[in-house]
Amino acid sequence: MTDAQxxxxxxxxxxxxxxxxxxxxxKPIYNFILRYVGNKELxxxxxxxxxxxxxxxxxxxxxxxxxxxxxxxxxxxLCKDEIKKMSHRNFISLDLIHENNENNGHLLPxxxxxSEQSLPDAKxxxxxICNIVQKxxxxxxxxxxxxxxxxxxxxxxxxxxxxxxxxxxxxxxSRMYYGLNGxxxxxxxxxxTEEVLxxxx
Amino acid sequence: MKCxxxxxxxxxxLYDEISNxxxxxxxxxxxxxxxxxxxxxSLKKTSHIxxxxxxxxxxxxxVMVTEKVSWISRLKESLAQLFPKPKNVAHGLAYVxxxxxxxxxxxxxxxxxxxxxxxxxxxxxxxxxSQENPENSLTQEFLDQWQKENYFLVNSLIQQSxxxxxxxxxxxxxxxxxxxxxxxxxxxxxxxxxxDNIERNTYHQIRRTDNSLNELIQLINAQRK
Numbered sequence: 001m002t003d004a005q006x007x008x009x010x011x012x013x014x015x016x017x018x019x020x021x022x023x024x025x026x027k028p029i030y031n032f033i034l035r036y037v038g039n040k041e042l043x044x045x046x047x048x049x050x051x052x053x054x055x056x057x058x059x060x061x062x063x064x065x066x067x068x069x070x071x072x073x074x075x076x077x078l079c080k081d082e083i084k085k086m087s088h089r090n091f092i093s094l095d096l097i098h099e100n101n102e103n104n105g106h107l108l109p110x111x112x113x114x115s116e117q118s119l120p121d122a123k124x125x126x127x128x129i130c131n132i133v134q135k136x137x138x139x140x141x142x143x144x145x146x147x148x149x150x151x152x153x154x155x156x157x158x159x160x161x162x163x164x165x166x167x168x169x170x171x172x173x174s175r176m177y178y179g180l181n182g183x184x185x186x187x188x189x190x191x192x193t194e195e196v197l198x199x200x201x
Numbered sequence: 202m203k204c205x206x207x208x209x210x211x212x213x214x215l216y217d218e219i220s221n222x223x224x225x226x227x228x229x230x231x232x233x234x235x236x237x238x239x240x241x242x243s244l245k246k247t248s249h250i251x252x253x254x255x256x257x258x259x260x261x262x263x264v265m266v267t268e269k270v271s272w273i274s275r276l277k278e279s280l281a282q283l284f285p286k287p288k289n290v291a292h293g294l295a296y297v298x299x300x301x302x303x304x305x306x307x308x309x310x311x312x313x314x315x316x317x318x319x320x321x322x323x324x325x326x327x328x329x330x331s332q333e334n335p336e337n338s339l340t341q342e343f344l345d346q347w348q349k350e351n352y353f354l355v356n357s358l359i360q361q362s363x364x365x366x367x368x369x370x371x372x373x374x375x376x377x378x379x380x381x382x383x384x385x386x387x388x389x390x391x392x393x394x395x396x397d398n399i400e401r402n403t404y405h406q407i408r409r410t411d412n413s414l415n416e417l418i419q420l421i422n423a424q425r426k
Contacts, residue, residue, distance in 0.1 A: 022263050030259040044261050051263045126255060133254040151216060152251045158218060173212045177244075180212075184247040194246045197253050 004064035011059060018058075022051055028154060029075055035149045036079040037086075038134050046082055050075045072154065073164045076146055083142065129197060136186045144179030147172055202230050204237055211241055215248060295362065302355045311344050 003024070009017040029050055034043040053074050061070055137145050146165070150156045158176070162169045187193070207230045213219035214227055231238045313320045 026259055026263050027256065031256045034257070035254075044259070047259065048263060129253045130255075133251060148251070152248060153254075153256070158212070158216070170209070173209065176212045177208065180244050180247050183251070184243050187247060187250055192250060194249045197250060 003067040007058065007061065007064040007067060011064075018055060021054075025071060026051070029071060032072065032149060032154055033075055033079055035134070035137060035153060036076065036146060037082055038138050042082060042086075046075070046078050049078050053078070069160055069164050072150065072156070076150075076164065079146075080142070132190070132192060136183055136190075136192075139186055140179050140182050144175045144182065147175045148179045148183070151176055202226055204230075204234060207231075207234075207237055208240075211244060214241070215245060299355065299358050299362065302351070302358070306348070306351055306355055309348075311348070313340055313344065315340075 001020070003021065006017050006020050006024075010021070026047065030043060030047045033046045033050070034040065037043055037046060050071065054071055057074075061067065137148065140148070147161055150161045150164070151158070156164075158169060158172050162172045165172065207227060210219060210223050210227050213223060219227065231241070311320075311322050313322075
């Protein structure tokens with residue numbers, strides 16, 4: 001059954017069908033949010049909030065076939081809000097961390113330092129890889145990070161991302177390009193290459 | 202094409218969204234430009250590194266409170282049953298307002314305004330500090346005054362509502378009494394009418410019996426003679 005069919009059932013009064021929607025979407029949405037906010041506990045809260053908001057506003061969704069764009073839009077808005085709240089709370093913005101790293105190229109993630117010391121024998125497990133990539137993503141400006149996550153992990157088309165973020169198509173593509181280039185430089189600085197990761201696996 | 206023009210096609214190419222026409226120009230450029238070739242290759246590798254971070258299963262269940270809506274609608278239904286008439290709803294609201302006033306009064310609620318800020322405090326929750334400047338004590342005085350007025354207002358509201366209720370009850374009883382009286386008079390007149398009828402019928406019957414008896418006596422007398 002497609003999302004649109006499930007949604008029509010729900011809107012016709014069969015509220016229990018919402019579970020089907022949750023089962024279908026909780027994994028992609030949780031992973032999207034986890035990569036966006038970079039924190040498991042926060043990702044859990046934001047995922048919960050996303051589905052609550054979806055449930056509450058489902059009747060406002062005009063075209064059920066656009067559910068996928070709509071739910072990502074809700075999730076990314078909530079992530080944005082949380083990051084804003086977090087930066088107010090800690091008085092450190094992600095951009096600031098980014099600047100720090102630009103000035104000082106030696107700020108390596110602890111996990112990486114450990115593994116680097118014992119290269120080439122050390123094996124990077126999935127958890128370490130995820131830590132490295134997560135830390136690298138966090139270095140990027142938020143507007144680039146969200147495009148990279150949507151494209152690289154959620155497999156959305158550039159056109160869809162442009163619609164979701166309400167930006168021109170070319171802006172999205174150039175954010176992707178600059179984001180990917182930024183990550184390339186970060187990985188180079190940390191001496192992370194695809195070969196190293198493959199070898200370790 | 203120049204390098205910076207070609208670079209705008211890199212993303213389309215990497216994620217398979219490139220048109221055939223663009224692909225041809227890209228390939229033509231790459232065959233001549235080693236720098237762009239190298240850059241595209243390193244971007245592809247970066248994308249592959251990102252792909253090493255795999256999706257995980259959420260270690261929790263999304264909790265949905267599906268009963269919420271039906272619960273509200275049930276509440277609405279029962280409320281509608283409790284207050285079927287708008288007039289009664291208005292009364293209910295008035296009682297709730299009085300209740301809230303009372304509650305605020307009991308909780309010793311204070312609302313103060315200073316330097317563009319409203320402050321709400323409850324006497325039960327926070328006690329005013331003993332060290333206060335004259336301005337504070339003035340405010341305190343004003344608040345005390347305000348609170349007294351509040352008490353008075355709430356009391357008068359309650360009294361008014363009680364008075365109104367009494368009046369309504371009294372008028373209802375009066376109405377009932379009048380209705381009953383009217384009913385009684387109607388009943389009595391009906392009974393009277395019935396009694397009259399019975400009396401009249403009985404009178405006729407007695408007179409007929411009298412006449413018959415008289416005729417019988419006359420007949421007997423005539424026979425004796």
